[in-house]
Amino acid sequence: MTAALVFPLSAAAHPEIPAPAPAVLPPPTAATLHDAYAANRANAAQASRMAAAHGDEDRAAADRAMAAPSRHLLTFDGRGSGQATEVLGDLARADRVAILVPGSDTSLDAYGRFRRTATSLHAELTREAPAGTRTAVVAWLGYETPGTISATVTTTGRAEQAAPHLREFIHTLRGVVGDDASISLLCHSYGSVVCGRASKHLDVDDIALLGSPGTGADSAAALHTRARVWAARGADDWVREVPHVRADLFGTTVGFGTDPVSPAFGARVFAAGDGGHSDYFAPGSACLTNLARIVLGDTSEVTRA
Structure with missing residues (x-):
């Protein structure tokens, strides 16, 4: 992302891979x-099967793994770069x-x-949950993420497209888990811009921003959420070198503003240890x-912290 901020490049278009339209479900x-x-x-x-017939064995293998009987897919769309x-x-x-909520690439x-x-x-969570507490994790790849080396990764465009889908998903999720369940939103890298x-007014209890380049908001209060807002950055995360600025270039806003781990943002900053940008969920990590x-x-x- 650092290189993208200095030298915005256009990401190569993902080759069109044939896939069925998503299942139509209530x-x-x-x-x-x-x-x-x-x-x-x-x-x-x-x-x-369609990807294999098209000659894309890598995508065919990825889709095949998703189709395993043990997988619990709440949504799936194999078209383009894919969502699930x-x-x-x-x-x-x-x-x-x-x-x-994942970040770029x-x-x-x-x-x-x-x-x-x-x-x-x-x-x-399974290891640490008190007796009688039941937990679930939802991996939400519900948007087209930007490429790390691309112009889109420096703007909020993809996040603005994704945000309504994330809101709708959380509303749908409430219909499954009920009002008494606690929901936490854990947002990594560009995913924090989406969040x-x-x-x-999102119906969640906690929002955690991990390795965030910024959210597009100047402060936690400007997120207008009742949720507790948390932020963390590993000591070896290269995102610390990203300039926390916003500027208008040719009608497009570039950059994401205030650093979420800075006192000025006002989040609850917690320890992330010595890890890098991909280490926030490393087993045994702080x-x-x-x-x-x-x-x-x-x-x-x-x-x-």
Whole structure:
């Protein structure tokens, strides 16, 4: 992203890969979750066959993995760079739910990397949850992420397109988990820009900004959310070198404003350890421990930076 801020380049268009249109399903409920999972797995299997026939073995393999019987896909769209929403855990019975929003260069082709973060968090929550507390993690790849080396990664354009979809998804999720469940939104890198754009009056309890270049807002208060706003940055994260400015260039706003870990922003800044930009969910890390505490509501135990 640093290079993109200095030398904005146009990302190469993703080659068009044939895939079926997403399954047309009613909004899920706790009773219909498994029907939704089955329909989306079937769609992923069909997408895999179409990609293989097209000669794209990498995408065919990625889609095939998504179609495995063990996968719980709440949504799936194999067209273009691809989108998917995957559930880890028993969402219908969960008391505590974490939604992960990824940053740049996340697609179906690179989905395994994103899924590993969700798996790591789910394992930590399972290990640390008090007896009787049920947890679920939702990996939300519900938007076309920008390329790290691209002009789009320096603007809020993709985030503004994504924000209504994230709001709609969280509204739909409430229909599954009910009003009593706690929902935390964990937003990595450019995903924090998406969360910043979606945050106004969003029905979540916590928003955590990880390795954020900024949110497009000058302060946590300007996000207009009732949620607790958290922020963290690893000591070795290159995003610390990103200029926290906003400027209008040829009618487009470039940059994301105030650094979320700065006192001026006003978030609850917590310790992320010595990790780099891809290490926030590393097993055994200080950041993963703190994220689990946030999701589980143990906010007094979160280690502050």
